[in-house]
Amino acid sequence: MSENYPHLFRPLDLGYTQLKNRSVMGSMHTGLEDRSKHFPALAKYFEERARGGVALCVTGGFAPNLAGSLLPLGSKLSRSWETGRHAQVTSAVHAHGSKIALQILHAGRYGYTPICVSASAIKSPISMFKPRAISKRGIHKTIRDYANTARLARKAGYDGVEIMGSEGYFINQFLVERTNKRNDEWGGEFENRMRLPVEIVRAVREAAGDDFMIIYRLSMLDLVEGGSTWEEVVTLGKAIEAAGATIINTGIGWHEARIPTIITPVPRAAFTWVTEKIREHIQLPLITSNRINSPDTAEAVLASGQADMISMARPFLADAEFMNKAQAGHPEQINTCIACNQACLDHVFKAKRASCLVNPRACHETEFITKAASSHKNVAVVGAGPAGLSAACELAEMGHKVDLYDRAKATGGQFNLARKIPGKTEFNETVRYFNQRLKAAGVRVHLETEVDVNVLNNGSYDQVVLATGVVPRTPRIDGIDHAKVCSYIDVIENRVPVGERVAVIGAGGIGFDVAELLVHSHSEQTMNITQFNNEWGIDEEYRERGGLKSPIAPHPQKQVTLLQRKTTKVGAGLGKTSGWAHRASLEANQVDMIAGARYDRIDNAGLHITINDKEKRVIACDNVVICAGQESELAIYEPLQQAGIPVHLIGGAHIASELDAKRAIREGLETAIKINEI
Structure with missing residues (x-):
């Protein structure tokens, strides 16, 4: 046990085995599961989390048969010969005293394959394929397939399995009439609809034996109509x-639910109330989940008695050493998950390998290998935004002498803007994390310092990393110098008064952030759980199916019009798994979104536009905020080259298309490795 977090580090005795603490690395598909050649990397990925102190790891989902696969030839465990590749994963985890369970996931109608099956032939909104209604014979075979996968998992060295019964997958599709229109013994009354998961658990218990964990992921809150x-x-x-489960895990929301459950604007521990609600009915240990990303939050949830274990998936992507750092009493050293989805879920839903915005090593542990410097270099990093912070920390930790320069009063760069947007306060954690790394690594930080070639020449630097970032781009619009025009930086920094009616030019990520800021106030940066539930229509009293209620409409602070030149859907370029929620939030706040806008002029009447080269309109407004892209800040790049100083461009200074912290932090790491090898 730890004096710092006694509840989090209390062992959990399951009778035939013991978990060393109350942490679960929740299941997350990474893209490493689908091909045998990637299993060494998958083993390394889990090994680092086990070494980092996680008690129980749960793999990404493995289908019990071909029809249940998420993707064509996707992850599956149904043949004895497939167990060999899994053994390297389980042995890697066991070497560090941790346990690991294989998640059995049948995709049902969520499968991106033409052979997908479901309770009924009802197409899902997230797959192009319409499922075939599975036959009664097929159901019985599928139950046997679950048992077979559990048997094989045990053979491969797993300590248990997690049966995925939530998030709208196959089992969920049998449980509710919205997706189960059957009139046989597997449909109709709830006793029939619930028969499938119960028989699966019974079959798995019989096949795997009594000394084998069965975690059941119970959909406690569907958040869909007809749930x-x-x-x-x-x-x-x-x-x-009663059927033989060991632990029950909390599942929240179907993938098609139109309520956000894991992205940054969701309050921390927003759904632990539903786990607590079921405690009086269930005697088994309960795992709670969703938006728990700090040891303090985890400890508070456990201390309050809401759950017995804490499931964190993305927080262990962000920092494999999360538990060790917490146990040592150094939570400030944890690289906190900011719930952005940009490199994890967005990648997975694009069939790309997952990673992490704040930790590009995640799922790439065998590729991004850093070594102690063989020859120590003097390196100057110019710019203390995401890219510069990443490069400076990595270089110093390798053993190089690093000076970090920035003209601003504080480190953080664009993160200092992002963390002022309502719902994005988690960026505070990233700035805090990098600042403590800078200090621990001995980086010499020079703030409020303007750097030129002479300074860098006089510093006798072997290498210079230019991470000077971007400056806002000013579009060519008649009247762009009008008094009502302001930049997004002025608005976010609260430097200028903004009127009640605002037109925002540019609907990329920054445009959406500015619109979000304008409809709220600078003091409304975070929602509490009650406010979140009211705005999105989540009923803690659970009086209706799916736990839904009518949302309480927000009261926008300003009347905002968000415009873009592109004729595509406004916000189409936002994150695949989070963009819809940002659009929904602005729609609820009555933001008018206009695509295909040509900006004709700005005058006292407002912003004059032509829509789709046809309709002319005047947006009457008090202010026009420019969010029309950025340009790289490269004032000293050419002088450095001319002076013969080795220079590396990273982050916004390298590419300024749309601000991309994911790329910036990764480039900082890559450049540090490159310099170290010179």
Whole structure:
């Protein structure tokens, strides 16, 4: 146990085995599961988390048969010969005293394959393929397939399995009438609809034996129309317990739900209330999940008795050493997950390998290998934004002498703007993390310092990393110098008064952020759980199916019009798994979104536009905010080259298209490795 977090580090005795603390690395598909050649990298990925102190790891989902695969030839465990590749994963985890469970996931109608099956032939909104209604014979075979996968998992060295019964996958599709229109013994009354998961758990227990963990991921809050009632959730939970489960995990929301459950604007620990709600009905240990990303939050949840274990998936992507740092009493050293989805879920839903915005090593542990410097160099890093912070920290930790320069009063660069946007306060954590790394690594930080070639020449630097970032681009619009025009930086920094009616030019990520800021106030940076539930329509009383209620409309602070030149849907370039929520938030705040706008002029009447080369309109407004892209800040690049100083461009100074912290931090790491090898 730890004096710092006694509840988080209390072991959990399951009778036949013990978990060393109360942490679970929740299941997340990384893209390493789908091909045998990637299993060494998958083993290294899990090994680092086990070494970092996680008690129980859960793999990404493995299908019990071909029809249940998420992707063509995707991750599956159904043949004995497939166990060999898994053994390297389980042995890597066991070497550090941790346990690991294989998640069995049947995609059902969420499968991106033409052979997908479901309870009924009802197409999902997130797959192009319409499923075939599985036959009764197919159901019985699928139950046997689950048992077979559990048997093989045990053979491969896993300590247990997690049966994915939530998030709208195959089992969920049987549980509710919205996706189960059957009139046989597997449809109709709830007793029939719940039969599938109960028989799966029974079959898995019989196949795997009594000394094998069965975690059941119970959909406690569907958040979709026609979802389960609370009474049905409780009834199923009791039946799963009786059927032989060891632990019940909390599942929140279907993938098609139109309520955000894991992105940054969701309050921390926003759904632990539903785990607590079921405690009086279930005797098994309960795992709670979603938006728990700090040891303090985890400890508070456990201390309050809301759950027995804490599931964190993306926080262990962000920092494999999360638990060790917490146990040592150094939470300030944790690289905190900011719930952006940009490199994890967005990658997975694009069939790319997952990673992490704040930790580009995640899922690339065998590729981004850093070594102690063989020859120590003097390196200047100019610019203390995401790219510069990453490069400076990495270089100094390798053993090089690093000077970090920035003209600003504080480190952080564009992060200092991002963290002022409502719902993005998690960026505070990233700035805090990098600042402590700078100090620990001995980086000499020079703030409020303007750097030129002479300074860098006089410093006798072997290498210079230019991470000077971007400056806002000023579009050519008649009247761009009008008094009502201001830049996004002025608005975010609260440097200028902004009127009640605002036109925002540019609907990229910055345009959306500015619109979000304008409809709220600078003091409304975070929502509490009650405010979040009210705005999105989540009912903690659980009086209706799916836990839904009518949302309470927000009261926007300003009347905002968001415009873009492109004729595509406004916000189409936002993150695949989070963009819809940002659009929905602005729609709820009555933001008018206009695509295909040509900006004709700005005058006292407002912003004059032509839509799709046809309709002319005047947006009456008090202010026009320019969010029309950025340009690289390269004032000293050519002089450095002319002076013969080796220079590396990274981050916004390298590419200024749309601000991209994910790329910036990765380039900082890559450049540090490159310099170290010179």
